[in-house]
Amino acid sequence: MHRVLLLPGDHIGPEIMAEARKVIDVLVAEFGFSVECETAHLGGCGVDAEGAPLPESTLRLAKASDAMLLGAVGGPEWDGIERELRPERGLLGIRAAMGLFANLRPAILFPELAAASSLRPEVVSDLNILIVRELTGGIYFGSPRGVEQRADGVREGFNTLRYDENEIRRIGEVAFAAAQRRGGQVCSVDKANVLESSELWREVMTDLASNYPDVTLSHMYVDNAAMQLVRAPKQFDVMVTGNLFGDILSDCAAMLTGSIGMLPSASLDEQGRGLYEPVHGSAPDISGQGVANPLATLLSLAMMLRHSLDEAALADHVEQAVRSVLQQGLRTADIAPQGTSAVGTRAMGDAVVEAL
Amino acid sequence: MHRVLLLPGDHIGPEIMAEARKVIDVLVAEFGFSVECETAHLGGCGVDAEGAPLPESTLRLAKASDAMLLGAVGGPEWDGIERELRPERGLLGIRAAMGLFANLRPAILFPELAAASSLRPEVVSDLNILIVRELTGGIYFGSPRGVEQRADGVREGFNTLRYDENEIRRIGEVAFAAAQRRGGQVCSVDKANVLESSELWREVMTDLASNYPDVTLSHMYVDNAAMQLVRAPKQFDVMVTGNLFGDILSDCAAMLTGSIGMLPSASLDEQGRGLYEPVHGSAPDISGQGVANPLATLLSLAMMLRHSLDEAALADHVEQAVRSVLQQGLRTADIAPQGTSAVGTRAMGDAVVEAL
Numbered sequence A, B: 001m002h003r004v005l006l007l008p009g010d011h012i013g014p015e016i017m018a019e020a021r022k023v024i025d026v027l028v029a030e031f032g033f034s035v036e037c038e039t040a041h042l043g044g045c046g047v048d049a050e051g052a053p054l055p056e057s058t059l060r061l062a063k064a065s066d067a068m069l070l071g072a073v074g075g076p077e078w079d080g081i082e083r084e085l086r087p088e089r090g091l092l093g094i095r096a097a098m099g100l101f102a103n104l105r106p107a108i109l110f111p112e113l114a115a116a117s118s119l120r121p122e123v124v125s126d127l128n129i130l131i132v133r134e135l136t137g138g139i140y141f142g143s144p145r146g147v148e149q150r151a152d153g154v155r156e157g158f159n160t161l162r163y164d165e166n167e168i169r170r171i172g173e174v175a176f177a178a179a180q181r182r183g184g185q186v187c188s189v190d191k192a193n194v195l196e197s198s199e200l201w202r203e204v205m206t207d208l209a210s211n212y213p214d215v216t217l218s219h220m221y222v223d224n225a226a227m228q229l230v231r232a233p234k235q236f237d238v239m240v241t242g243n244l245f246g247d248i249l250s251d252c253a254a255m256l257t258g259s260i261g262m263l264p265s266a267s268l269d270e271q272g273r274g275l276y277e278p279v280h281g282s283a284p285d286i287s288g289q290g291v292a293n294p295l296a297t298l299l300s301l302a303m304m305l306r307h308s309l310d311e312a313a314l315a316d317h318v319e320q321a322v323r324s325v326l327q328q329g330l331r332t333a334d335i336a337p338q339g340t341s342a343v344g345t346r347a348m349g350d351a352v353v354e355a356l
């Protein structure tokens, strides 16, 4: 019996989570999937209902679960509140509290959706990159940090980028192991020509490579990596990088596909327990309209089945079902070519259920 | 009588600088341009000739000049040497020593070269973005920094991101003033949902906007900015950001045009004195072959004429001449469509001289 925690979150979060729920129900009813689901607050809904973006009750349920599925958090209604209560604090908080250091972000172009990319088809066809981002260290969590008034009366803002050898090694191991199961290539991205923390990063990655003779390691500066993603993204197999560079590059890579509404992600701890979520955000501009694309959430569910619940066959079923609705020509508004008609969130979820 | 310091630098640097020299000679001989040029070492050539990437003699000449034109620095032969002697230290050193805090990087698509972009033509046609990057602060120069062994024996690398109000305000002023002369829009890029230094950045930019009622300010998180550059780059007019984000985003934006061999840049101090350089690097892979594209250097020269030497008419002439050789169909290898023939560095320079 797997224990799964559902975290619908804010805005379109609950809408797309409802479709994941339907798919889970079918897996239980027809494929022998044995699961117990709980639901909890994370993000703005946590602030509204329990006074915190990561309520204690949520953290308790998270610790008791085998895996978590998140919709999305955030929205303008929480923009004005104090820093510690903002929705994204809930996300950063659960990553830290649960030790979810390894963020896996595939950037895959679905052949059916090639037209959605802003890049020329030949540049992105068959694109399949895995970005491995360190998620609980670096400048996101380093101290000292803050805004202070100096002796001369001028205010100064500061943050600290910090990585130790162990943090670098464990994310490197995730990347090398992933490359062994894929194209055998790891590109480590840093800014070692300027930052000492990147020098250590590069050194540790280089040392680590000797444990993986079947994987080829290369290094690239982050500015060049951003260029190469735009110029010739298919040169990459696995990219591994720190928290901030990974934030930027993974969004850039996701957008190359043109279909950010299709991309899942996983954030894993050292035991492989994870938080799974679509790469897209909470989309306040379309929330409540029933038009959000639920497929990234369903593909996140598939990733969860595969990586945390050891249910590869079920994961295959879900991924097949998603592929089949795309082949049938079903499109939500975000991936529908201009001038064509689109289906809503529920109709898309129902079609996947049907295809299962 | 203008005083200009030429810094050819490494690899293709001297090759492209030779073409700039030719153009300067024509401006002197035929357009009444009054200039005294000195030449000095920066980068690897400084290490080899004088034992430092930024020799004292170079810095002295830089301080006595009205403007500087740089080819490019760096190459694999200096990879192994100690950090303080690496070519890029020369570049970082001259930026700091000369107070070149404002880096202007236009990303312009030349209509004749639209086919070189990896993006669909309609996404990038007429692209014209100006990225204003802070160049002497932030995590590039912040301390404490280093790699140290902790009490537990584990090594740790660390860097400090630091911006004070004055640094943020002065780069903001450059961006707002530029927007007044362009499309009237500034997008300030930060990571204020995670970094306190970005919170201060956002606050100062917001305050500053009230001095520029004719300019519209928006804010964007850096991850979203990277996505939007790929998705719909024409939404931007002027983007302003810190040193590291600017490094990444300006290279990404430059690559959108597909013609990084065409893009100039300026790094200015508070008096408008500046260092001008092509955006591309020293390209060790093609150095010595006479195939490098000199046009970005010639366009950097034009920027220098306009921004530091108050010679707008001459700048126009040079830019016109570059446009005219493109219209004639001349292409160096980097911008020649596959299967077509290309001209070399000298032939391209000669054609510009001819067009003048």
Ligand SMILES: CC(C)[C@H](C(=O)O)[C@@H](O)C(=O)O
Binding pocket: A088, A091, A092, A247, B193, B194, B223
């Ligand atoms: C919401 C924000 C704090 C978060 C991050 O920067 O990590 C988001 O951009 C992401 O990538 O999951």
Ligand SMILES: CC(C)[C@H](C(=O)O)[C@@H](O)C(=O)O
Binding pocket: A193, A194, A223, B088, B091, B092, B247
């Ligand atoms: C060479 C390197 C130190 C430099 C930088 O990061 O600033 C370069 O990438 C640039 O953008 O001019």
